Amino acid sequence: MSDPTPVLRLEGIVKTFPGVRALDGVSLTILPGEVHALMGENGAGKSTLMKVLGGIHQPDEGQIIVSEEPVVMSGPLDAKAKGIVFIHQELSLADELSVAENIYLGELPRKRFGLVDWAELEAKTNAILEKLKVGFNAKTRVGDLSIANQQMVEIARALTVDAKAVIFDEPTASLTDAEKIVLFEVIADLQAQGVGIAYISHRMEEIFKITDRISVLRDGQYQGTVNTADTNEEGVTQMMIGRKLDLSRNESHHELGNVALEVRDLSCGKLFQNVSFEVRRGEVVGFYGLVGAGRTEIAETLFGLRNPTGGTILLDGEVVSINSPYDAIEKGISLVPEDRKGQGLVLGMNCRDNMTLPQVDDLKAGPFVADGAEIAIFDLYRDKLDIRTPGWKQQVGNLSGGNQQKIVIGKWLSMHPNVLIVDEPTRGIDVGSKAEIHNLLRELAAQGYAVIVISSEMPEVLHVSDRIVAMYSGRITRTFTSEEVTEDNLIQAISGIGGDKVA
Amino acid sequence: MQAGQLSKYLKGGAIWGFIVFELIFFSVAGEFLSVSDKAFMDADNMLLLFKQSAPIGIIAMGMTIVMINGNIDLSVGAIYAIAAIVLLDSMTWPAFEGLGDMVIPVAWALALLSGVVLGAINGLIVWKTGVDAFIVTLGAMLGYRGLVFMYNGEQPTSHLNWTLVDFAEAQFLGLHTATWFLLAVTLAIWFLMTRTVHGRNAYAIGNNREAAVNAGIRVGPHMMINFMIIGFLAALSAIVFYSESGSVNPNDGELYELWVITAVVLGGTKLTGGAGSIISTFGGVVAIQLLRKGLAHLGADTSTVNLVIGLILIAVLFLDRQLNVKGKEELKV
Numbered sequence: 001m002s003d004p005t006p007v008l009r010l011e012g013i014v015k016t017f018p019g020v021r022a023l024d025g026v027s028l029t030i031l032p033g034e035v036h037a038l039m040g041e042n043g044a045g046k047s048t049l050m051k052v053l054g055g056i057h058q059p060d061e062g063q064i065i066v067s068e069e070p071v072v073m074s075g076p077l078d079a080k081a082k083g084i085v086f087i088h089q090e091l092s093l094a095d096e097l098s099v100a101e102n103i104y105l106g107e108l109p110r111k112r113f114g115l116v117d118w119a120e121l122e123a124k125t126n127a128i129l130e131k132l133k134v135g136f137n138a139k140t141r142v143g144d145l146s147i148a149n150q151q152m153v154e155i156a157r158a159l160t161v162d163a164k165a166v167i168f169d170e171p172t173a174s175l176t177d178a179e180k181i182v183l184f185e186v187i188a189d190l191q192a193q194g195v196g197i198a199y200i201s202h203r204m205e206e207i208f209k210i211t212d213r214i215s216v217l218r219d220g221q222y223q224g225t226v227n228t229a230d231t232n233e234e235g236v237t238q239m240m241i242g243r244k245l246d247l248s249r250n251e252s253h254h255e256l257g258n259v260a261l262e263v264r265d266l267s268c269g270k271l272f273q274n275v276s277f278e279v280r281r282g283e284v285v286g287f288y289g290l291v292g293a294g295r296t297e298i299a300e301t302l303f304g305l306r307n308p309t310g311g312t313i314l315l316d317g318e319v320v321s322i323n324s325p326y327d328a329i330e331k332g333i334s335l336v337p338e339d340r341k342g343q344g345l346v347l348g349m350n351c352r353d354n355m356t357l358p359q360v361d362d363l364k365a366g367p368f369v370a371d372g373a374e375i376a377i378f379d380l381y382r383d384k385l386d387i388r389t390p391g392w393k394q395q396v397g398n399l400s401g402g403n404q405q406k407i408v409i410g411k412w413l414s415m416h417p418n419v420l421i422v423d424e425p426t427r428g429i430d431v432g433s434k435a436e437i438h439n440l441l442r443e444l445a446a447q448g449y450a451v452i453v454i455s456s457e458m459p460e461v462l463h464v465s466d467r468i469v470a471m472y473s474g475r476i477t478r479t480f481t482s483e484e485v486t487e488d489n490l491i492q493a494i495s496g497i498g499g500d501k502v503a
Numbered sequence: 504m505q506a507g508q509l510s511k512y513l514k515g516g517a518i519w520g521f522i523v524f525e526l527i528f529f530s531v532a533g534e535f536l537s538v539s540d541k542a543f544m545d546a547d548n549m550l551l552l553f554k555q556s557a558p559i560g561i562i563a564m565g566m567t568i569v570m571i572n573g574n575i576d577l578s579v580g581a582i583y584a585i586a587a588i589v590l591l592d593s594m595t596w597p598a599f600e601g602l603g604d605m606v607i608p609v610a611w612a613l614a615l616l617s618g619v620v621l622g623a624i625n626g627l628i629v630w631k632t633g634v635d636a637f638i639v640t641l642g643a644m645l646g647y648r649g650l651v652f653m654y655n656g657e658q659p660t661s662h663l664n665w666t667l668v669d670f671a672e673a674q675f676l677g678l679h680t681a682t683w684f685l686l687a688v689t690l691a692i693w694f695l696m697t698r699t700v701h702g703r704n705a706y707a708i709g710n711n712r713e714a715a716v717n718a719g720i721r722v723g724p725h726m727m728i729n730f731m732i733i734g735f736l737a738a739l740s741a742i743v744f745y746s747e748s749g750s751v752n753p754n755d756g757e758l759y760e761l762w763v764i765t766a767v768v769l770g771g772t773k774l775t776g777g778a779g780s781i782i783s784t785f786g787g788v789v790a791i792q793l794l795r796k797g798l799a800h801l802g803a804d805t806s807t808v809n810l811v812i813g814l815i816l817i818a819v820l821f822l823d824r825q826l827n828v829k830g831k832e833e834l835k836v
Contacts, residue, residue, distance in 0.1 A: 092717050107718070107719070108704075113699075116698060
């Protein structure tokens with residue numbers, strides 16, 4: 001068999017930003033009909049490479065070659081016109097517009113006089129939605145869809161043109177398992193049509209399930225390409241971080257203290273009902289379930305961001321009512337939120353100010369903010385949590401995901417909480433930092449904190465939890481100890497034993 | 504889902520409900536409190552109401568699309584005054600002597616052109632410099648008003664053309680000329696925003712600018728077109744009003760931008776852009792005019808009217824926020 005013509009080839013791409021060589025001679029070849037994984041830690045240069053490919057950045061050296069023809073990309077639309085389509089991890093949708101308008105954003109079909117051809121738009125859109133097997137139609141307002149369905153709209157965009165290559169950037173970040181299967185079918189479909197697929201993901205199990213080859217970047221440098229069949233998770237991880245990864249389960253248990261937090265029959269409208277559990281000091285309780293099962297909402301209720309419609313919350317055995325985050329912090333509950341950049345940090349502020357944000361009121365010298373006290377707190381937690389930053393003056397937005405997360409955790413530890421709730425602690429964080437965060441959570445429990453970890457990643461929940469609470473559509477279906485839990489019974493518990501459809 | 508639809512329906516129809524409420528309130532209260540013997544819901548009175556809401560209403564249509572687009576235009580009052588001066592003064596220019604009544608379309612064209620050009624300047628600056636439209640048009644508001652005063656000092660600019668006055672005062676099918684202009688503009692802009700690619704892209708840009716850029720929509724030209732449209736409409740509004748009155752003071756049109764924005768916001772257009780409806784803006788315009796007329800009917804003076812409108816605006820936006828909160832489980836931010 002002769003080698004097929006690559007649909008997309010990158011040759012010796014170099015891109016430098018002031019002070020950083022973000023891409024250093026990266027080459028990549030995507031063949032028709034293959035799924036090619038692009039992996040690397042955060043900051044390895046994957047997004048920069050995609051931006052170069054999409055024409056958002058122009059490369060300093062090197063060539064982009066589409067179907068053996070060197071091209072210059074002038075922007076995302078130009079790339080799309082040349083058959084290179086991007087599916088972004090972060091949703092890029094106009095939520096007041098309809099699904100159809102979003103899918104064909106920027107290229108609405110026209111009749112004469114610049115009028116929108118609504119009939120054609122709807123027909124084309126519904127044809128695409130049919131393929132994706134989704135439960136909404138062309139006219140649905142995007143703002144009314146769940147996040148997962150919005151992601152499907154994003155994916156539908158790739159199907160509007162005759163793509164030569166489709167680049168998926170973490171497409172499964174917010175999808176449920178059932179939706180992932182549909183996505184993988186779509187990918188297989190594209191593959192069968194001879195489309196080349198680049199697939200960026202941190203999730204190893206997906207990479208090994210669907211990709212043919214894996215290319216790895218580290219610190220802007222191309223580390224090599226391997227056939228997926230010839231390697232394993234450990235090998236790839238080693239290529240990515242240059243060392244081995246600890247994938248074992250949690251077996252250690254710390255000495256448990258008294259019950260720090262107890263929740264009885266807590267309900268909040270349709271979001272979750274009759275939720276009861278308790279967390280002891282020194283214990284990590286994992287909450288596992290599908291997106292939309294109500295885990296985050298429980299955390300938000302405990303943190304005073306939502307008003308419960310029923311049930312009681314007990315802290316150290318005393319009934320409390322928590323009406324606002326101010327209340328929650330006062331009572332020793334801290335929440336490390338799901339959306340680190342949006343909810344957890346003020347990206348434009350420096351590391352120290354972010355860390356002392358909740359207590360800056362108390363750190364006063366007369367009418368002024370006490371600079372020294374703030375720096376002392378920052379130094380303490382920087383050392384404790386091993387936060388790697390050039391100094392406290394560094395803007396948080398410039399740190400890597402793992403270090404950002406540690407700043408958020410440090411922020412709450414400095415408030416001396418009793419209960420620490422961590423929502424998706426390692427979302428968008430690379431493999432190496434993930435392990436560090438996991439160890440950190442275990443350590444915190446050992447120091448006597450009661451820790452709640454909410455996660456959509458099974459290895460993570462298994463790895464850090466002493467007990468695991470499984471949720472399905474707003475209810476707790478079962479609570480496991482780390483000895484009795486298996487992958488099978490956990491999956492059963494979170495998908496509703498009755499086999500009902502997932503909301 | 505049912506509850507969500509109800510609140511949606513309430514939101515969409517709120518402005519019409521408010522208008523009905525006003526009509527009932529002023530009719531009933533008018534019986535007891537009115538200084539005149541005429542009923543409030545008199546046909547002539549209502550026709551006059553539409554005519555009087557035309558100047559603000561025509562500009563409000565333009566403001567709706569600019570705001571949906573995610574911008575704002577504070578310079579409409581000044582553009583309105585400049586267009587009025589161009590309209591009245593150009594009819595006396597020696598160059599057009601001997602044209603007879605044919606000077607009217609020429610003067611109209613010049614006035615509209617000046618509106619479009621001034622709007623284009625706003626749009627071009629917003630597009631090319633990336634400075635926020637609020638700042639750009641704030642500057643334009645002061646600058647254009649300066650031009651008005653430079654033109655004729657503190658003196659009013661006057662010229663009465665009786666053909667024009669006759670045209671402006673005419674009634675066709677019972678509706679005044681100004682009302683016809685308002686209806687035509689409303690229909691045209693509604694068509695633009697719901698049926699054309701430009702209109703839908705304007706929604707997309709205001710709703711999620713980054714997504715629009717990523718989809719290859721050229722944001723700048725769309726914004727500039729919308730600024731030109733609102734400039735055109737400000738000038739058209741001046742034509743409709745000054746054809747009849749024939750005299751423009753250099754202060755005319757001041758605070759128009761705020762009345763216009765009030766009407767648009769009352770009609771449910773989001774200040775942040777991306778959502779809004781032309782038809783609801785029409786409702787907002789009528790609601791404000793009803794309020795002014797109704798309060799005057801009850802014998803209230805202008806200052807009272809302003810106070811009441813201000814309070815109602817805040818109350819309406821507060822209610823809108825309450826309707827948007829889905830219930831107790833809503834996230835508190």
